[in-house]
Amino acid sequence: MRSWDNGTQKTLETIGAWMLGILWLIPIVFSFWSAFHPAKFTTNFDLFAPLTIENFIRALSCAPFPRYLMNTFILVTLILAAQFVLCTLAAYGFVRFDFFGKDILFALVLLQLMIMPETLLVENYRIIKSLGLLDTITGIGIPYMASAFGIFLLRQSFKTIPKELVEAAQIEGVSSLGILWKVYVPLSKPIYIAYGLVSVSYHWNEFLWPLVITSSVNTRPLTVGLAIFAAPETGVDWSVIMAATVMTTAPLLVAFILFQRQFVQSFMHLGIK
């Protein structure tokens, strides 16, 4: 069998990567195109079509998007912070300590992975109501703070850390929590970043649960606010909905572009370790 030589292989990979990249970019380019041009040019790709910000003005007049953006931002930050703390501690407990009922507890944690959140809608509502947290951002976030996915990921990551490092720290007289903070957490940074990406994008995009639990502008996240443009009875007004989409995804896009190097670097370092 003839094998590809290095040059051809590299060219093919580069072409493949470019094709995938362009495919991924097309919807974003379309949304920008549609947002900045009047409704007539949504599917008419005339390069010299007039630019306009009328769509953004119309979108903003329909709903208070800056407030919704802040709500979503607070929500995902709150959830992520709580998840980092709770999942780290839980994973550490599962990895380093042996206690009665450890396996049963872990099985329960895994059980959560198998249950769809939508089926828990009514029960979660009842619990949040009894906690008096209806229509608050905390109320939206609480069911997700103890994330089984996070516990599972971190446990796997902690397990790969060699025992010698732990023993070295123990000899130096560091406490258990100190070992966690000084040894386990720094070595698992790529996992935290990966998990953070997943968590933020999942909760940024969540619709049904926030819809059910929130009732006011002060708590409503972007997804529920955007729903006002879906207009199912009459059909979609693309230019306005694209303007709203650009306003709501732009922060994430900008954040990713800014921190792109850090993301990629941390994954590279994982290999070097």
Add this chain to the structure above:
Amino acid sequence: MKRLLGVLLVTLSIFAMMANTQVFAKTELTMFYPVAVGGPLTKIMDKLVSDFEAENPDITVKAIYSGNYFDTMIKAMTALKGGNPPTLAVLLSTELYTLIDKDAIIPFDDLISTPQEKKWLNSFYPALMENSRYVGKTWSIPFQRSTIVMYYNKDAFRKAGLNPDAPPATWDELVDMGKKLVVKDSSGKVIQWGLEIPSSGYPYWMFQALCYQNGEVLMNNKGNKVYFNKPGVVQALQFWKDLSYKYGIMPKGTIEWGTLREDFLKQKTAIMWHSTGNLTAVKKNASFDFGVAMLPAKKQRGTPTGGGNFYIFKKSSPKERKAALKFIKWMTQPVRVAQWSIGTGYMGTRPDAYETDELKNYVKSFPTAAIARDQLKYATAELSVHENDRVYKILDDAIQAALTGAETPEAALQRAQKQADRILKRYQ
């Protein structure tokens, strides 16, 4: 002097206590409502609510935007099961049986007492009340209602040599004119279709129009029987299919609800059947002369109604119910109905709304707005039965199977009838 001061103090404190109790006596209502058409509707609703609160300082209304009709239903049902239902909600007129089965709502007959209120209950268009009545009681009040109308491109009519002021009035005329309106390019590909009727989204709604035009209704008024396999109904589905496969005036396959208006505005089709809710958007964005007409007749003209009604939930105190009734009566005053209709494109729900100056002037400047109103005398209730969602899916699947050629209309509808009968048996 001291005595006077003492009396003054006591009187003042009594007033203060009364003022306090006045504040405590404020009735708070929560209302879930959907937004299903484009526009800054939450702002319009908020203004209406603050106007009401200004006139009624003892009532506060928390109007909560809850997504589309489907989302609002989920939110209301979750809140109900969670023990915290809203006081009132705007939900689809067809959710009647689902809400009654869940024992969630109360009939308006239990709340009205004066002859004036009885008159109010009877002041809406009868066609719109058909979806509210069950065992002789009225369970909901029309709020944002629509029907299907025929939008047509007058410029395309002129180009095809047709009279732009004489849109098709019968099925035969529809086919004839449709054939003349089809425009093909030099390679034989169709660039303008004669007609598009959407078959995704709410195909059962469009189908109801065709059936009623052929003299058929699809359900009884108890919500426990459907008539999907009657010969007239099968004929209607066959006609819908023939528009694409036999007469060639409509694209084959599924026609998308969400992009139909765009197709019409881009002149990819000369005629479209769509909700009256589109009127404002079409008017604003059409670069051509367009008209609106009633749907054509076969045995008679016909259209189903659509849209949402006010419902009052059972789990509310008598004071809340009275306040909710007051709010609904206020929202359905002719002048408010006119405001909501002009701002959203929904129809006026009562004849005297069209007698108000606002709507009179609007209709004068825009006569097409009156077509939907005039079509109401040919309107029938929207398909509404127990286990609505499941029955909708059964009928929608049958329609799409026939339109994509996967099954014959007869076979698809027979199957749908069997499936629906199985579901509705326990309600008979």
